Amino acid sequence: MMSRLVFVLSALALTACAEPRYTDPTxxxxxxxxxxxxxxxxxxxxxxTCLSWxxxxxxxxNETGSLIFKTYRPNTFDQTAVAQDLEGQVGLxxxxxxxxxxxxxxxxxxxxxxxYRATNVHFVMPGDWEFRxxxxxxxxxxxxxxxxxxx
Amino acid sequence: MKRSSxxxxxxxxxxxxxxxxxxxxxGGGVASPSLIAGDHRAQLGTxxxxxxxxxxxxxxKGDWHRWRQRQQVQVLRLEGAQLLSDRSQAGFSLPxxxxxxxxxxxxxxxxxxxxxGYEYLTDWDYHPWRPRGVGYLQVVLPTGRSKAESELGGLxxxxxxxxxxxxxxxxxxxxxxxxxxxSLDAHRSFGKSISTSQIQGTLKPGWGGxxxxxxxxxxxxxxxxxxxxxxxxxxxxxxxxxSSSGSLERYATALASLSYMPNPEWSATLGYSxxxxxxxxxxxxxxxxxQLQLQRKWER
Numbered sequence: 001m002m003s004r005l006v007f008v009l010s011a012l013a014l015t016a017c018a019e020p021r022y023t024d025p026t027x028x029x030x031x032x033x034x035x036x037x038x039x040x041x042x043x044x045x046x047x048x049t050c051l052s053w054x055x056x057x058x059x060x061x062n063e064t065g066s067l068i069f070k071t072y073r074p075n076t077f078d079q080t081a082v083a084q085d086l087e088g089q090v091g092l093x094x095x096x097x098x099x100x101x102x103x104x105x106x107x108x109x110x111x112x113x114x115x116y117r118a119t120n121v122h123f124v125m126p127g128d129w130e131f132r133x134x135x136x137x138x139x140x141x142x143x144x145x146x147x148x149x150x151x
Numbered sequence: 152m153k154r155s156s157x158x159x160x161x162x163x164x165x166x167x168x169x170x171x172x173x174x175x176x177x178g179g180g181v182a183s184p185s186l187i188a189g190d191h192r193a194q195l196g197t198x199x200x201x202x203x204x205x206x207x208x209x210x211x212k213g214d215w216h217r218w219r220q221r222q223q224v225q226v227l228r229l230e231g232a233q234l235l236s237d238r239s240q241a242g243f244s245l246p247x248x249x250x251x252x253x254x255x256x257x258x259x260x261x262x263x264x265x266x267x268g269y270e271y272l273t274d275w276d277y278h279p280w281r282p283r284g285v286g287y288l289q290v291v292l293p294t295g296r297s298k299a300e301s302e303l304g305g306l307x308x309x310x311x312x313x314x315x316x317x318x319x320x321x322x323x324x325x326x327x328x329x330x331x332x333x334s335l336d337a338h339r340s341f342g343k344s345i346s347t348s349q350i351q352g353t354l355k356p357g358w359g360g361x362x363x364x365x366x367x368x369x370x371x372x373x374x375x376x377x378x379x380x381x382x383x384x385x386x387x388x389x390x391x392x393x394s395s396s397g398s399l400e401r402y403a404t405a406l407a408s409l410s411y412m413p414n415p416e417w418s419a420t421l422g423y424s425x426x427x428x429x430x431x432x433x434x435x436x437x438x439x440x441x442q443l444q445l446q447r448k449w450e451r
Contacts, residue, residue, distance in 0.1 A: 016429070018429055018430055019431070022217065093350070097395045097397065097398075098211045098397065099398075099434060101299055101308070102349040104302070104304050105348055105349065122304070124252070125304075125436070126208050126216035126217075127210045128210060140351075140392075141351060146393075
């Protein structure tokens with residue numbers, strides 16, 4: 001009797017219908033403003049250079065977006081931001097850590113001291129993503145700052 | 152009846168196995184082997200599947216995300232198997248993927264798999280309850296690009312992309328007009344080093360497995376069938392300057408099929424698959440699709 005019950009319960013558990021929990025189909029892209037004060041909440045791992053970023057154009061499902069990011073160090077006198085260039089090839093990778101894949105490569109252009117624009121920013125699917133701001137020497141990654149965001 | 156059921160039966164497994172064990176998006180999953188499950192000495196089949204992605208992402212919390220973006224996956228597959236002796240067999244499967252995302256598309260070879268099977272449980276005496284059992288070993292070649300290697304957000308990912316070995320079994324039984332099948336496999340994928348413009352390091356996949364249960368009803372030349380396959384894959388970690396631990400992937404694929412066998416040599420199967428109906432999917436994409444398969448068999 002017990003074995004039959006276990007069998008029936010197991011069969012029911014296996015064939016249980018999926019219970020979809022759909023999220024809002026509108027992309028939840030949180031806008032961030034570049035910080036005037038050097039709060040340094042985002043930092044490169046090795047150089048400890050601070051980073052802030054803000055959307056210039058929000059991406060959609062079908063269109064790429066662009067963002068501006070700034071790199072700086074805190075002024076030793078009053079902790080305000082002092083613009084600072086990154087040394088090496090600067091890049092931005094969009095990575096989906098749970099799925100283990102990225103998106104199409106973004107393009108990064110230096111605009112001024114410590115100010116960069118990343119274009120061709122596109123999320124290929126909704127979910128949890130990372131912005132990986134990277135500095136490379138050839139093919140070698142030398143420094144990185146990671147920002148998590150949900151889409 | 153028993154004989155025709157067996158022929159149709161083998162068609163079902165081929166169809167279910169070929170298409171059900173792959174996540175809708177971005178490659179993923181390990182292809183199933185081509186197995187002779189009936190009373191014939193060789194088989195050669197081709198199938199075409201078309202899958203529309205309905206849920207673009209199920210995250211690690213189990214929330215389903217849809218995207219206003221059209222994604223489709225088409226797979227053309229050639230597969231065959233040949234008896235090596237009364238009870239042993241060898242097979243292959245060769246898929247070609249065509250993936251469409253809005254205006255972009257990408258095509259190419261997926262993971263090729265080879266297998267060796269052995270019928271460890273025979274049903275020569277038409278036993279009332281003992282099933283026929285075929286066990287198999289499988290080697291998957293990384294001829295498809297893994298999703299981590301893709302520089303197009305998975306558009307050009309056409310498989311698991313790792314060397315993998317697996318072992319499994321297929322149990323089948325017919326009772327008059329009715330039949331049933333159960334399949335179970337476990338596989339181990341092996342890591343590899345990659346270097347793309349986006350990531351560098353060593354990808355570390357792990358174990359995976361599939362459990363399938365199905366049943367069918369046979370008339371003279373038709374078989375109506377249904378099957379559910381549950382799929383699990385270990386997280387794929389990345390070791391390198393920018394590391395990542397990954398997350399496990401799981402989903403269930405339901406398949407309804409209709410097979411037609413005008414004669415013992417030929418059969419055609421039309422299948423409808425849906426990954427949104429059963430299970431508790433995690434970290435995957437879900438699709439719904441149609442498959443058409445043609446198969447030629449050679450009797451013993």
